[in-house]
Structures are given as structure tokens and as C-alpha cells.
Amino acid sequence: MKLNDNIVALATPSGAGAIAVIRVSGPDAIELVAPIFKAKSRKDLREQPSHTLHLGNIIDGERILDEVLVSVFHGPKSYTGENTIEISCHGSPYIQQEIIQLLIRKGCRSAEAGEFTLRAFLNGKMDLSQAEAVADLISSENQASHQMAMQQMRGGFSNEIQKLRQELLNFASLIELELDFAEEDVEFANRDQFKDLVSRIQHVLKRLIDSFAVGNVLKNGIPVAIVGEPNVGKSTLLNALLNEERAIVSEIAGTTRDTIEDEISIGGVGFRFIDTAGIRETEDVVESIGIKRTFEKISQAQVVLYLFDASRLSTSDRHPELVSGSSTSEDGNSPTLDQVKLEIEKIRNQFPQKPLVILANKVDKLSREARANLKSHISDLNTISAKSGEGVEDLQQKLLQFFNTGELRNNNTIVTNTRHYNALLSALEEINKVQEGLNNNLSGDLLAIDIREALHYFGEITGEITNDDLLGNIFANFCIGK
Template identity: 80%
Template sequence: MKLNDTIVALATPSGAGAIAIIRVSGPEAFNIVSPLFKAKSKKKLSKQPSHTLHLGNLMDDDRTLDEVLISIFRAPKSYTGEETVEISCHGSPYIQQEIIQLMIRKGCRSAEAGEFTMRAFLNGKMDLSQAEAVADLISSENQASHQMAMQQMRGGFSNEIHRLRQELLDFASLIELELDFSEEDVEFANRDQFKELVARIQQVLKRLIDSFATGNVLKNGIPVAIVGEPNVGKSTLLNSLLNEERAIVSEVAGTTRDSIEDEMSIGGVGFRFIDTAGIRETEDEVESIGIKRTFEKIGQAQVVMYLFDTSRFDELSEDNSSQGKISLAQLIVEIEKIKNQFPQKPLIIVPNKIDQLSEDSLLKLKESLGTISGTSLQLLSAKTGVGVEELKEKLLEFVNTGALRNNNTIVTNSRHYNALLKALEEINKVEEGLNTDLSGDLLAIDIREALEYFGEITGQVTNDELLGNIFSNFCIGK
């Protein structure tokens, strides 16, 4: 990837729209665009100051391609830090391609994925963690993921890492200085102060590492498995939560034979609901595969909702016929099986079709299910929507949004997480060395390793392969 030429790409999504923006960045940006633009004001584009807008026609020889609005950003006060021109044209795909091809014929190169942001990083407009946050911001689909990406893009995470790295670097310099005066047996780095610094760095690193569990879930959406026997209303509940007919609803048991997934935002947090195949004994091979996948989905979920049909229980039904009925005691046994198999997962017990029960039956239901430890209860009628909003509020209770509300740094990137783990490992070695009076030269090796991992996060230590992997995941034009 050349970084000293001029590049062009569509900066808005491809396809038809009201307008489209084509970005040109590089040393020849103004020399390429200026001769092609006839301003309404008759002013020469290349002579205009930064951060100004100009209306006019973009010309291909004598042919007018479009009436456009051109934005000027002079280096270094641009996104990339380079000379940058942005062309706002009408959103016809034909016009977009005509303008891009014209720029290429006049000397531009088509930008690679993420190349504008890569140039911004290399030109010191942002560090590497901030650049990665740009991609997270573009892909954010709810308030939580947006807030985390904005916090990182503003430098909250990298500022914290920079401070730790600088303090560690200052002490490392003093220890290196001691090595130069080893024959005189002098101590420039106060060991007690250094121990305090190491303890503080350990505390911060552990907090950031622990935040990854929350950050990763909030970023990707919280998976919630809806499980239960066939025909108890799982698909109806999914449709009710999403407020659309996403899953097929039928009186025939076993209609859902594979998992159906869809996402929605509740209170600014993304949830991914998984409607699973009904759990029951069956000789149907296809349905058996679906049931096996149900348990796989429970294993992958962060929260499990166990749904059952209240009309099926003898103690609750006003129908004297006991055909097809089971006892609440049998139900509790089934719920406890799931709870014991997945003890770490929050389990919400959801009695469905409560609109068909009397007040006495509802009271009995609450008393019976209240005996199951480690679970919560939410009465529901998926068909009428009673209890659905309360269920959404209950789901939010399982999400730790405290750090998000307090605007604390939350790690969402697995590359950062791995670098933090390795940095903590090296800091622990430094602590051990201090406690055992390890020689300064060996202590310095562990400190340098820790500094290396800190630098990997912000991009102070990097290589072409790493940058290629990171920016290849960006969209073209960003």
C-alpha cells in the first residue's frame, strides 16, 4: 500500500440515494480536482482556504457530470492529515462511478479498505486504539455500543494506557541509568515508590481486563435463549418482543425445528433473541437435531428464558379432565435440570398464557415457582402482550451497565484484551523481581516487555502485518 500518492473512494454507502460523498486525499488532491471544477463564484478551487464549501459543476472535458458541492480540508487540518477534497454529488450510482473513474484517469488511485483511517493514524491524527474505535462506531447498532466506541475514539482508553506507560517508562529510565553507574552502587529509582506504581498498574490492568466480559457482550449484543417444550408460545413471545411476525406460529407441536435469531435494543442495550426448537422426547430425526441445537444455544446464551404453558398443569386448570396434564412438581424438576446443567446462567421462568388463569391459580403458581433458587419469575401472556414490557425490564437487570453509566473505560477489542493480559503478566514478573531484590538488568527486561505490550495497544509499537490485519476489516472509503 503506497502512502504518498493520492487516493479516491466513495465515502457514503454504495447504491442510489439523495446524495453521495466522494473523498479524495493526498498530496495532489487539489491539483487533480481543481481543473475539473467550475465554481459558480468563478473562484479557483486550489486557491481557497481550508474548511470552506464551494458550489459548481464537475466537468469531464466539455461534459458536465453533475452539479456538486465541494468541501476543502487543508493539511494538516483534515481527517487524514493530508490535503483532502470531498465531493458531494447526487446519489445516482452512475454519477458516482463516473466521478470516481474521472479521478482515477486524472491520477488518483482507488483507496484500499480503511486506507483513509490508516493515513490518519500514520500522520498522528489518532492512535491505533482510536482508529479501531472508528470501525466500532460505524458498526454500532445500539446506544451501548455507540457510547463505548465514542469513549474510545475520544481517547479515554488510550489516555489511560499512555499515562501508565509513561510512568513505567520514567522508572525504566532510572533503572537503566543505574546500570550505567553499576560500579558505583547508586540507586536512582526509589524501590518503595516503584512498588506503589506497580501495584497501581496491576489494579488498573485488572479492572480493564475484567471490563472486557461486559464490553464484549454489550458490543455484540446479549444472546438470550427462549427454551421450553413444543407449542408453549416461544415463537409467539419472540414475535411479541420484536413486534413483528418473525417466527412461524402454529398449533402443530414442533413447528420450530431450528433456531431463529433476531436482535433488538432494550434501554440502549442490544439483545439477540434465539427462538429454539421445543424440548421433548421425539423419534423425528430432524426435530431431534433441532433439540440438540437448542442445548447448544443455551450453552452460548448469556440469559435463558424457560417458557411453559400454564394451562397444562392440573393444579391450575379449571378443566376436570387430566388428559395431557402434568403437575407443577414435574415442571420444577424439568426447570432444575436446566438450572443444574447451566448453573452460571441467569434463568428467567416465564409462565405463559396467564390470561387464561384465575387469581387463585396465579397465586398458587407464584408460590410454587418461588421455591426454585437462583431463578427469577415473570408472568406473561405472549399473545396479548401482558408482561412483555416487564420481561424486557427484567432482562436489563442482568446487564452490568454501571461502568457504562459512569463513563468508565470498557475494553471491547480482543486485541487490546490479549495485550493487556500479557502486560499484566510482565508487571507481575516485575513485582516478583522487586520483592526478591532482582538485579536491575533483569528487572529492566521485564519492564521493557510490559512497555512493548502497552505500545502495541496504542500503536507506538507496530508492524505492517498488524496494521494490514486491522485496517483490512474497515469499509472502503473510511
Template identity: 70%
Template sequence: MVTNDTIVALATASGSGAIAVIRLSGKDAIEISNQFFKSVRPSKTLLNQKTHTIHLGHIVDGYRVVDEVLLSIFKNPNSYTGEDVIEISCHGSTYIQQEIIQLFLRNGCRMANAGEFTLRAFLNGKLDLSQAEAVADLIASDNAASHQIAMQQMRGGFSSEIAKLREELMNFASLIELELDFSEEDVEFADRTQFKELIDRIIFVLKRLIDSFSVGNVIKNGIPVAIVGEPNVGKSTLLNALLNEERAIVSDIAGTTRDTIEDEISIGGIGFRFIDTAGIRETEDVVESIGIKKTFEKMEQAQVVVLLFSAEEFKTESQRLKIEIEKIKNRFPQKPLVIIANKIDKLSDDELNNLKSEFEDIHLLSAKTGIGVEELKEKLIGFVNTGSLRNNETIVTNTRHYDALFKALEEISKVKSGLEMGLSGDLMAIDIRQALFHFGEITGEITTDDLLGNIFANFCIGK
């Protein structure tokens, strides 16, 4: 893994824009940039400028002026990567971007690999591994909740909690290892009562972090919600009302929606991915049958099912609808089910009261007029446990972290059992070392080239 050369990449999104930022990092970043940067002050050279300064000038290739730019200098170790860093703000023409990048590639720079700037920040001790991964999560965040979690992790909230537990466990591990050196003298350096208290505290924290993953995964990836029901009950109209745009085709012809339509919105800072499905009914239409099959597949994948009926049906077919509701509940017993009577604008007040008395858990709504849509959004957000988010607690969103925490919990539980059974220190030391190993995997004290390659391969090139 070569990390001592000078790399270059476009740091802003590819394509044309008002401006673009090109980033260089490495021991020769300032010297190489100085060859092609001509300041508006003829006597100025980049080699003797202070760190964290910005300079106006031109990028030149021989006698040809490529662009007027602002060039920022960040000297090691006070930079993002911990190396000398140059950032060039140029005009956003793709031609200009490529001309500048190609100029540097021809003169001592190498094109950066995906995530290589952040990888260098990790290798140079500017970020631990969990903070580096949070950079990618921050870039990918598309709602308030995922942004908040990524910012918390990037600031070190998660890693500092893990590092503190690891340090305390390591101190006790050192004392137990010391006991092994004096095993013939039968002495105890590690206070077993304090050690048990530490183990109980570590188990408590690990279980809390592991339990938070279900919430974190929902926040990071969004909640899939399947909107299902018979044809022409207003599923597409509801989707359009939730999205506040004409996303799905609406008509009075039953079976108009023959495939699933998906779109995502943020409710209360949480991403919800709504899936408008084909109407469920008996049909001989081959295409519609395929759509209905997909409906049940989407219901399997969804975390919440919204079951829609036309409110007018409740007047004459309430018994049949109760049977249909029970069928869905029996087929998906673990999924939250929201039962909606749509088109309530077509019912009288007396009919609405009768409906509410017969179906206590039903949600009344008119997708066409918007009545009940906001209340539905509140009901959906109620399915997400956002208490940890509101209390600013650490929430795990990364599958790799979840796996390491789970393995650490297994080893710590073995240590606790060993303490309770009075096992010798040499046997407990094995499990403690394994727990420390899994803690180190999270923050990056223990890594392999393969692990780093897998993590940073998912980054964009300029980060």
C-alpha cells in the same frame, strides 16, 4: 506501504441515494480536483482557496458536464487524514458516482484500500491506533451502549489512560536503566517505595480494564438469549411480543417451529439476540428431531436461557415441571436461567397465587396479551453489569487490546515480584521493557505492517 500518492473512494454507502460523497486524500488532491471542477464563479480556482471552505460548481470531463456538486476543501495538516483532502458531494446516482470516480482514477488517483483514509490519519499522528480502531466500532455500532463506548474510545479516553501509565512507567524505567550504567557504584536513582506504589496502581488499572472486557464484549456483540420449552407453550408468541412484530409463525399445532429463528432488539441500550428454538420433546419426526438437537446447541451458545412453560401445566404437573427445571439447571449450571409461566391469562387469581407460592423464582407472563413482557425485559437487562457504562468508565471491547493488557499485566506482576524479592535492576528492566512493549501495541507506538494490514482490512473502503 505506499502512503504518499493520492487516493479516491466513495465515502458514503454504495447504491443510489439523494446524495453521495466522494473523498480524495493526498498531496495532489486539490490540484487534480481543480482540473475537473468548474466553479459557478468562472474566475475561481481551488488552488488558492482557504481550508475548510465549500464551493458550488460542476464536475466536467472535457466539454461534458457530469454533475453539479458541492466541493469541500480541507488542507493539511488540519484534515481527517492530515493530508490535503477534497470531499465532493454529488447526486446519489450510481452512474454519477462511478463517472466521477473513474474520471479521477484516469487522472492521477488510485482507488483507496479498505480503511486507508483512517490508516493515513494514524500514520500522520491524527489518531492513535486504538482511536483508529474505534472509528470502525463507531460505524458498526447498532445500539446506544456500543455507540457510547466507541465515542469514548475515539475521543481518546482509553488511550490517554494507557499513555499516562506508560509514560510514568517509562520514567521509572529510565532511572533503573541509569542505575545499570552506575552499577559498580551501588547507587539507586529510582525510589523503590514510589516505584512499588506505581506498580500497584498499574496492576489495579490493568485488572479493572481486563475485567471490563466481559461487559464490553457483551455490549459490542449483543447477548444471545435462547427461548426454550416444550412445543406449543408460546415460545414463538413470546419472540413476537419481544420484537413487537410477527417474526415467528404461531399456530396451535405442536412442533410448528422446526428450526431456530433469530432476531435482535435493543433493551436499555444493550443488544439482545433472541433465539426461538424448536420445542423440546420426544419425537419420531426426523426433521423435528434435528430442530431439537439444534435447540440444545443454541442453549450451549446462549448467555441467558429463557425456559417457558404453559401456566396451565403447573395446575396438574408441577412435580414434573420441577424435575424438568432441575434438568436444565444441572445441564447449564453457569448460565442465568429465567423460568417463565406463560399464558397466565388463562388462570384465576387463586391459581396464580398458588403458582407463585410454589415457585418463588418464576416469572409470570402472557405473551399473547403482553402482560409481564416489559418486566421480562427489565429482568434481562439486570444480567448485564452496566455500572461501568453509567459511570462513564473505560470499557475494553477489542480482543487485541484485551490480549495486550493481559500480557502487560503478566510482565508488571513479574516486576512486582522482583521488587518484593529485591532483584537487581537489570533483571527487572527486562520485564519493564516487555510491559512497555505491550502498552505500545495498544496505542500504536509499536506496530508492524502485518498488524496494520489486519486492523484496517476490516474497514469499509471510503473510511
């Protein structure tokens, strides 16, 4: 794409609304808009100072298209660093297109996806990681993802990387200088100070890399799988968590034959709940596929909720006290406590790294004594009634506790971008080579090779080092008009 011409695009979502904003950017943006804008004050738009707002009409010849507000921004003090005009018009799709087509006839071209932000990057208004944060900010759907995007857009991540890169660059310059005086055998770069810097860089890189595990799930919504036997209330629990009738609830076992997903925000953090098919032995082909998908979803989830029906536990010689005051069925199909514990153990053994929350559902049908007895037999048991909502709020708070959001509260840098994560891994690998070289007293020319590689990966993050393919991939994911 050309980057020195004049571009136009709708900056607000398409469709009807109260108002719409049309953005124009380029060296002649003000010159192009001025002839088609008649201000109520009769002032010439070309003579107005930057960051001013003007009321008037957009005209096409003798025809008035709309009464609008025009914002004037002179480069470089604008979002793109270029002369920029923003036209706030009425939100009729017809009016929007009439104004855009008029501007195209006057010399603008339609902007590509992310082209305004690309120009902001190329004109030095923001670095590459900040530009990527713009897209994250637009797509943020909860407090956590919004806060992470804002922190990155303000340059928190960039500043941290830039500072390390500059310190490493200073030492690299000294080592490169040593190479010019190789015959004199002089040492400009203090090796002890360099070892301290390398150690500090390793510590920061490891912290940033570790933060990706938290940042990635917070950005995309933490997946939580709801599992258990058929007809224990999994779909009812999903509906209770979402506060809407999202899943079909039926007394017929095996109603849910595929996974159902939906996302909500709890305490500012996005959680994606997955209602799965009930786990049981079955000859039904469709239900078997659903059960297979259940285990796939468990493997993808960050947290597993195992649900069982406390009111249906059958009597046994070992635990007769559990059914005191309950409406227990003794039809031979109800599970015993030992069977429930065995199923819990199977999930723990198969997925040992995943937090497992054990939920005894339908406890509203149990006496207080039966509840207490049940808790004495299963450690870390949580009691709920998905139908009445009892215990659902406590469950939500428990889910929040699994994730260390202290870094968010302390405004620490959290990595959420896969490209940044891969670049950090590569930078750490090169820094480890530098440390190994220092420990083995390698010559400066060999150290310089690994230092240059580390600097390369630092530069990739902030955009000091880039190429057209990389920029194309990044900005292709932006919405048009941003």
C-alpha cells in the same frame, strides 16, 4: 500499498440516494480536483482557504457531469492529515462512477479498505485504538455500542493506557540508568514508589480486563436463549419481543425444528433473542437435531428464558389448587408442576453460571387465585401472556437488570476489542513478573527485561509498536472510503 500518492473512494454507501460523497486525499488532492471543478463564484479552488465549501460543476472536457458542493481541507488540519477534498454530488450510481473514473484518469488511484483512516493513524491524527474505534462506531447498532465506540474514539482508553505507560517508562529509564552505574551500587529508582506504581497498574489492568466480559456482549448483542417444551409459546414470545411475525406459530408441537435469531435494542442495549426447538423426547431425527442445537445455544447464551404453559399444568394430588379457574387439559400429556420444577432444576444444574428467568406463559387463562398459588410454589416466577403482550415489558426491564450498565452511564472505559483484551492480559502477566521481582529483590537488569515486555504490550494497543501485518489485519476490516 503506497501511502504518499493520491487516493479516491466513495465515502457513502453504494447505490442510489439523494446525495453521495466522494473523498480524495493526498499531497496533490486539491491540484487534481481544481481543473475539473468550475466554481459558480469563478474562484480557483487552489487559492481557497481550508475548511471552506464551494458550489459548482464537475466537468469532463466540455461535458458537465454534475452540479456539486466541494469541501476543501488543507493538511495537516484534515481527517487524514493530508490535503483532502470531499465532493458532494447527486446520488446516481452513474454520476458517482463517472466522477470517480475521471479522478482516476487524472492521477488518483482507488483507495484500499480503511486507507483514509490508516493515513490518519500514520500521520498522527489518532492512535491505533482510536482508529479501531472508527470501525466500531460505523457498525454500532444501539446506544450502548455507540457510546462505547465514541468513548474510545475520543481517546478515553488510549489516555488511560498512555498515562500508565509513561509512568512505567519513567521508572524503566531510571532502572536502565542504574545499570550504567552498576559498579557504584547506586539506586535511582525508589523501590517503594515503584511498588506502588506496579500495584496501581495491576489494579487498572484488572479492571479493564474484567470490563471486556460486559463490553464484548454489549458490542455484539447479548444472546438470550428462549427454551422450554414444545408448544408452550416460545415462538409467540419471540414475535412479541421483536414486535413482528419473525417465527412461525402453530398449535402443532415441534413446529420450530431449528434455532431462529433476531436482535432488538432494549434501553439502548442490543439483545439477540434465540428461539429454540422444544425440549422433549422424540424419535424424529430432524427434531432431535434441533433439540441438540437448543442445548448448544443455551451454552452460548448469556441469559436463559425458561418458558412453560401455565394453563396446561395437569391436576395432581399434591397441588390441586393450581388449576383453580384454568382451562387445564387432563389428557395425560400435560406436565405437572413437579415436572416443570424438575426441568428448571436440570437447566440450573447444567448451566449454574447463567442467569435463568422462569416464565409462566398463558396466564391470561388463569384466575387471579391460580396465579397467586403458582407463584407461591416457584420462587422468582415471572408471569406473562406472550399472545396478549402482558408482562413482556416487565421481562424486558428484567433483562436490562442483569447487566451492569453503570459503567456506561459513568463514562468509564470498557474494553470491547479482542486484540486489546489479549494485549492487556499479556501486559498484566509481565507486570505480575515485575512485582514478583520486586518482592524478591531482583537486580535492576532482570527487572528491566519484564518492564520492557510490559511496555511492549502497552505500545501494541496504542500503536507505538506495530508492524505491517498488524495494520493489514486491522484495516482490512474497514469499509472502503473510510
